[in-house]
Structures are given as C-alpha cells and as structure tokens.
Amino acid sequence: MGLPSFMVLPLLVLTAAGVYYIYNQVMQFMSKSLVKNKVVVITDAVSGVGIECAHLFHKGGARLVLCGNTWDKLESLYDSLTNNADPRETFAPKLVILDFSDTDSMEDVVGEMLECYGYVDVLICNSSMKLKAPVQSVSLELDRNIMDINYFGPSTLAKGVLPSMISRRSGHILLVNSIQGRLAVPFRSSYAASKHAAQAFFDCLRAEVEEYGVTVSTVSHTFINVSEPPAAAEPAPPQNALLAFLASQLTHGVRPPVLANEIMQTVNRKRKEVVLAHPIPRVALYLRSLFPPFLFAVLAAGVKDSVLAEQMQ
Template sequence: MTLPSVAVLPLLVVVAAGVYYIYNEVMRYMSKSLVKNKVVVITDAVSGVGTECAHLFHKGGARLILCGASWDKLESLYDSLTNDADPRETFAPKLVILDFSDMDSVEEMVSEVVECYGCVDVLICNSSVKLKAPVQSVSLELDRNIMDINYFGPSSLAKGVLPTMICRRSGHIVLVTSIHGRLAVPFRSSYTASKHAAQAFFDCLRAEVEEYGILVSTVSHTFINTSEPLPVKESAPKANTLSAFIASQLTHGVRPSILANEIMQTVNRKKKEVVLAHPVPRVALLLRSSSHPSSSPCSLLE
C-alpha cells in the first residue's frame, strides 16, 4: 500500500524532526560524558560567559578550577554550583585568584593552578578587557594593561600548563576571543591589537603542539549581549526591510549562554576554529580575507 503524495511531505517533516530531536539528546548526553572527570580551568569564571561555562562543565562532571580576580565573587559562584549539586555526580570546584593585570604575580598564580590537580586537561582562556576610544586619548599605561589582560596573561597561562600536557601527550587549550582579532575596527586600536596578538599566538601554538596530541582552539565572537531580551511586540512592516535586518544583525550580539554552549561543543568535537557571529560580521571577514590574498599562509610559503 502506497502513501498518497499529499502525505509524503508532512511525514518527512515529522521524521526529520524526530531525527533532530534524537540527535540533540545524544549530543547533550555526550557533552556530559566527554568532560566527566576532566580537569578544566576557566579564567575570569565570574564573568557572564565564565559563569555559564562553569555551570555547563560542572553539570558534566568536570573537575573545575575556577579563576578570577575577586575572591568574594568566586565564593558566590562556588555556592551556586554546589548548593544543589549531587556530590556523587560532581566535584567541588577549586578556586584560584588569578589577576592578569598584575603580571608580576602571574607565574606564582599559574603554578597554583597546575598544582590543584597536578595536570590540566582543558584550559579555557576567557579573560578579556575592552576599550573604545580614539588612539590619541589612550595612554601607554592603559595600552600595556590591555595587552597584559588580553595577550600576555592568556599566553603565560598557556605556557604554564603546556609542560604537563606535553608529558601526558594530551590536552586542549581554548582561547575565547573576538572577531576583532581578525578585523581592524576604528576607535578600538588597543583592544583590536591585543586580540590580533592573541589570535596569532594561539594560531602558532596550534601548529607547534599538534605533534604532542594537544589541540588548540579559538572561538571568535561578536560583542557579548548580557541584556534581557525585549518582549516580542507585533508591529507594522517597516518600509526598508533590508536595512532593518542589517541593523538588527549589528546590534544583537551573542548571549553568554549561547557562547558557553559553543565552547562546550568546541571541546567535545575538537573544533580548531569557530566564528560565532551574525551574517554581517561574517561577510566583513570574508571580504577582508579575499582582499588580502597575499596574507594567507600558503602564499607566504611559496
């Protein structure tokens, strides 16, 4: 007995929806099982993205080392993670004060991070400071502070955990960065320069440590949108739909929960480079790369 042609399309839709649901459930289960018992370090864990990552990895059974500049905020995060947690399924996080604006003490703090468990399986470099200002108004001291937090701090921490990863011939380092590491934007000279430096460092690091079985990933995103979503209102159609769409893409940003989930998937699926952005920034990246063909690695080796 054959199905009437009218019923084929709805049936395919139902089957596709069922497959998609099962796939999501399997990936959700694997997300937890893949990080279970892994030693995971999260810098700036008290930020919006850091907190979301902490909750995801903690639920997955990871042995967390949470780093931040404020002990009170770290303790508050610790309480929110452990209050309702099942001690048979999760580990109590370890807390480490880590302030990249104080580079003189970074070496000691990095040693403390490594000594928590003696090794690190996953390092998530999430620390960042932003600045929007004309070039002439930014002091050299502020330039250096931004470079310390956005570049020297993450690179120093990566160097600090590398020896144990090389000895064990395994590990994953994730740099949570910005598309400003790939695009030059006016009035963000210091911030963009620090992100370009970090992007280049971790790209080079990826090539250097691949032979040891160590993976290095970069997750590039647009600005973090921590505002509450506005209620949906019905409105009359706008005259210029295209311009309205472009404006919305420029202002949406990425929510911390979405970015944290992408970081989890990057770790689980061992992705190397992830760009989490709306179409307009993606087009800008494409145009930049196509207009600078001589900057590609292949052309430099010719």
C-alpha cells in the same frame, strides 16, 4: 498508494527536525560523559560566560579550577555550584585568584593551578577588557593594559601549563576570543589589536603542539549580549538603507549560555576553530579576504553615520 505530493515537503521537514532534536539530545548526553573527571581550568569564571561554563562543566562531573580576581565572587560561585549538588556525581571546585593585569604574578598562579590536581586537562582562557574610543584618545598606558589582559595573560598562562600537557601527551587549550581577532571595526583599535595578537599566538601554538597530542582551539564570537531586549523606541530619522541594516545586525550579540554550550561542544569534539556570529559578520570576514576595498568603504561610511557608529560592537 503513494503519498500526495503536497505532503512530502512537510514530512521531510518534520523528519529533519526530529533527527536534529535526537542528535542534540545525544550530544548533550555525551558532553557530560566526555568531561567527567577532567581537570578543567576556567579563567574569569565570575563573568557571565565563565559562570555558565562553570555550571555546565560542573554538572558534567569535571574537576574545576575556577579563577577570578575577586575572592567574594569566587566564593559566591562556589556556593551556587555546591549547594544541592550530588557529591557522588560532582567535585567541589578549587578556587584561584588570577588577575591578568598583574603579569608578575602569573608564575605563582600557574603553580597554584597545577598544585590543585597535579595537571590540567583543559584550559579555558576566558577574559577580556573592552574599549570603545577613537584611536587618538587612547593612551599608551591603556593600550598596554588591554594587551596584558587580552594577550599577554592568556599566552603566558598557556605557556605555563604547556610543559605538563606535553609530558602527558594530552591536553586542550581553548581561547575564548572575539570575532575582532579576525575583523577590526572602527573605534575598537586597541581591543581589536589585542584580539588579533591572541588569535595569531594560538594559531601558531596549535601547529607547534599538535604532534604532542595537545589540542588548541579558538572560539570567536560577536559581542556578548547580557541585556534584555530593548523596548520599542521612537522612529529614527531616515538613513541609508544598507547602513541601517548593518546597524541592526550589529545589535545581535551572543547570549552567555549559548557561548558556554559552544565552548563545551568545542572541547568535546576537539574542534580547532569556531566562529559564532550572525550572517552579516561572517560575510564581512569573507569580504575582508576577497574584496577588502569594498569592506573598507562600508566601514568608513559607517563611521560618518552616527547611528551605525553608536551601534558598532
């Protein structure tokens, strides 16, 4: 006797949910085994995303080289990783001072990284300087500082570790980028420009080193949301419905643990490009390519709307 028709859909949903759960559990188990004993360098390891990545890769048994511009924060992260850790399953991280704004120090930093274990399996370029301001108010000095941190720093570091990866015919370079490396929004001119430059550099690098067995990945995300959900506010004055919806979508960022997990999965699966964003930013990417005049009109209208301009991230 067959199942009643009204039970078929719930059973299919439960089956799909079960398969998805088992798949996630298997992938999490594989994630730990795939990074075990790998030499993984994480820049800006003392940031929210860097800390989450450090914990994930450390639990997976990776040989970590953690970079940051503050020794006290690096030592604090070291303590949080090594306290109560099983030395039979994990390695004590190596610490390296790295300041992307000091481009003259990059050669010495690369040498110090390579001295830790003699080579690098995975380089995770995670650093970012953000700026929200009208174009006419941003100085040339600030433009250059943003470019140093968001573009010249990661690209110089990638060039530094590349020769050893090519000689070993193995390696993975991953750029943690912003979706604004693919889609620029108002009041983010310098930031978006630096992210566009970094995206282009790593796209070119990917094609150039593929024949040597070196993987290059980019993970483009919306803004990182480290805040707690806001309390209910007073009702706002009525505004354009489309712009209000866009503004609500732009307040949804990605949590550091979610981004860190995506980074690990990208390393394990050797994916070349990942976009971690909600549907509205994804649609905007397609509009930028297929219907740019429409997107430009929406963005221009948004600048005139004070609520959307304030929420634009």
